[in-house]
Amino acid sequence: MEAFLLQLTAGIATGGIYASVALAIVMIYQATHHVNFAQGEMATLSTFIALTMIQAGLPYWMAFAGTLVVSFVMGALVERLIMRPVQHAPILTHVGVYIGMLLIIGNLTGWVFGYTIQMFPSPFEGGRPMLGGLFSAHQLGSVAVTLAVLILVYLFFTKTSLGLAMRAAAYNPRSARLVGIRVDVMLALGWGLAAAIGSVAGMMVAPIVFLDPNMMLGILLYAFAGALLGGIDNPPGAVMGGFLVGILENLAGAYIVGTDLKLTVALVIIIGVLVLKPSGLFGRVVFTRV
Amino acid sequence: MLLEVKNLRAGYGPTQVLFGLDFAVAEGGVTALLGANGAGKTTTLRAVSGLIRPEGEVLLSGQRIAGLMTESIARLGVAHVPDGRGTFMELTVEENFRLGAYTRRDPDVAADFARMWEWFPRLKQRWRQQAGTLSGGEQQMLAIARALLLRPKLLLLDEPSFGLAPLIVRDIFAILRRIRAESGVGILLVEQNANLALDLADHAYLLETGRIVISGPAAEIRQDEAIRRSYLGY
Numbered sequence: 001m002e003a004f005l006l007q008l009t010a011g012i013a014t015g016g017i018y019a020s021v022a023l024a025i026v027m028i029y030q031a032t033h034h035v036n037f038a039q040g041e042m043a044t045l046s047t048f049i050a051l052t053m054i055q056a057g058l059p060y061w062m063a064f065a066g067t068l069v070v071s072f073v074m075g076a077l078v079e080r081l082i083m084r085p086v087q088h089a090p091i092l093t094h095v096g097v098y099i100g101m102l103l104i105i106g107n108l109t110g111w112v113f114g115y116t117i118q119m120f121p122s123p124f125e126g127g128r129p130m131l132g133g134l135f136s137a138h139q140l141g142s143v144a145v146t147l148a149v150l151i152l153v154y155l156f157f158t159k160t161s162l163g164l165a166m167r168a169a170a171y172n173p174r175s176a177r178l179v180g181i182r183v184d185v186m187l188a189l190g191w192g193l194a195a196a197i198g199s200v201a202g203m204m205v206a207p208i209v210f211l212d213p214n215m216m217l218g219i220l221l222y223a224f225a226g227a228l229l230g231g232i233d234n235p236p237g238a239v240m241g242g243f244l245v246g247i248l249e250n251l252a253g254a255y256i257v258g259t260d261l262k263l264t265v266a267l268v269i270i271i272g273v274l275v276l277k278p279s280g281l282f283g284r285v286v287f288t289r290v
Numbered sequence: 291m292l293l294e295v296k297n298l299r300a301g302y303g304p305t306q307v308l309f310g311l312d313f314a315v316a317e318g319g320v321t322a323l324l325g326a327n328g329a330g331k332t333t334t335l336r337a338v339s340g341l342i343r344p345e346g347e348v349l350l351s352g353q354r355i356a357g358l359m360t361e362s363i364a365r366l367g368v369a370h371v372p373d374g375r376g377t378f379m380e381l382t383v384e385e386n387f388r389l390g391a392y393t394r395r396d397p398d399v400a401a402d403f404a405r406m407w408e409w410f411p412r413l414k415q416r417w418r419q420q421a422g423t424l425s426g427g428e429q430q431m432l433a434i435a436r437a438l439l440l441r442p443k444l445l446l447l448d449e450p451s452f453g454l455a456p457l458i459v460r461d462i463f464a465i466l467r468r469i470r471a472e473s474g475v476g477i478l479l480v481e482q483n484a485n486l487a488l489d490l491a492d493h494a495y496l497l498e499t500g501r502i503v504i505s506g507p508a509a510e511i512r513q514d515e516a517i518r519r520s521y522l523g524y
Contacts, residue, residue, distance in 0.1 A: 161392060166388050168378055175376040178339065179440060180364035180393035 011141035015246020020201030021223030031190025042217030046199030049099025120206035231283025327498035390439030
């Protein structure tokens with residue numbers, strides 16, 4: 001029983017990481033209706049930037065805030081400089097560009113920061129294990145951070161007119177322009193926000209898995225499974241999906257398939273969702289009448 | 291003049307559709323553009339609102355707007371209800387309203403919401419419903435309300451009767467008449483149903499393959515047997 005609970009809490013903790021990356025994926029999806037395969041690599045790069053700031057002597061939370069800003073600008077620049085020129089190109093062009101970015105950003109990160117595995121500090125360290133030893137301080141802290149990010153994003157999209165405008169620009173760019181929304185600005189903002197959210201995920205996962213240029217490779221797949229499971233057009237659903245995938249992955253790894261086949265769980269979830277319930281568990285089914 | 295258009299030329303890629311149009315919409319007036327399918331009516335509206343890039347002059351209250359981006363033209367007070375209506379199907383009626391007033395920072399937005407509910411009571415009943423689930427007539431009403439919430443000087447309407455049952459069309463034109471009387475917005479109306487359009491308009495232009503062939507006060511065009519038979523087909 002004790003072992004089972006430990007697996008469960010570990011699942012919730014890694015699920016929190018998947019949830020943040022899933023949220024970043026959903027952000028881009030909300031803004032562009034595309035899935036950015038390079039989301040994980042962008043997050044890894046952000047984490048290295050955070051590490052550089054910390055090593056330069058900045059206090060953790062200052063480095064955290066600075067990384068959010070740098071990542072936001074980086075995401076917006078990627079949209080401006082790389083995605084903008086191909087915005088009217090067919091979907092396969094976009095897929096090609098995303099894969100290209102995945103390779104280029106990944107290798108750039110390795111080239112600049114090196115391929116050695118590095119320790120990354122946790123802001124929640126020093127605490128003893130909590131809740132009867134089930135959670136480490138970092139696990140609880142990163143889950144809390146994920147939930148806080150989710151709540152902020154949710155409020156932003158539903159309560160602010162800027163968030164509404166971003167959704168409108170994604171659903172129907174022509175109509176959005178007709179009501180005076182600057183669609184290109186909304187796209188850049190969406191990419192910036194997604195990169196910032198991704199950087200949070202990177203900084204939260206790095207203390208657990210250690211930091212190296214390929215840190216996010218597997219995580220992105222789990223996150224994508226989470227986003228699909230929860231509903232790719234639904235930020236709270238994607239976060240739920242991320243947590244569920246984390247728990248499933250840990251339990252399946254411990255009791256059913258073993259650690260070697262854990263990644264398969266993500267693939268099974270992706271295919272299962274696409275076949276059985278393409279809109280996801282919490283996705284909205286959109287009605288159209290003409 | 292609210293809108294003055296001189297020698298307007300536009301098209302899609304190598305295909306030219308408009309060959310030098312001159313027309314105008316008076317302050318608070320209704321101008322109708324009539325003509326058969328493919329005459330260039332929809333293209334004309336798109337050229338005015340900047341959805342396609344026109345050549346020639348487009349003056350809104352004397353200010354040149356040809357070549358500006360659509361979102362800038364919208365902010366200057368041109369609200370376009372395009373073909374296909376331009377509502378946000380995935381969002382609720384309420385969210386469509388909020389988007390209509392997106393560029394406005396004045397305190398009258400709430401009062402304008404109330405005015406739209408008065409003109410379109412059905413939309414208030416559907417307030418939290420997804421726009422895609424509305425009936426065709428309700429969607430057209432939502433499209434017009436969405437456009438008016440911009441508080442435009444000029445409203446561009448592309449075939450408000452399209453695809454709707456005759457009774458609903460009558461309702462919508464009754465509301466348009468009311469809007470015209472109560473709001474003072476200028477309207478450029480594109481319509482296949484010439485009878486309805488001439489009823490609402492004070493001035494009309496007849497388009498044929500991208501050129502204006504006849505223009506004049508709506509009442510006169512309505513009376514003219516020859517025009518009616520040869521161009522309007524009723």
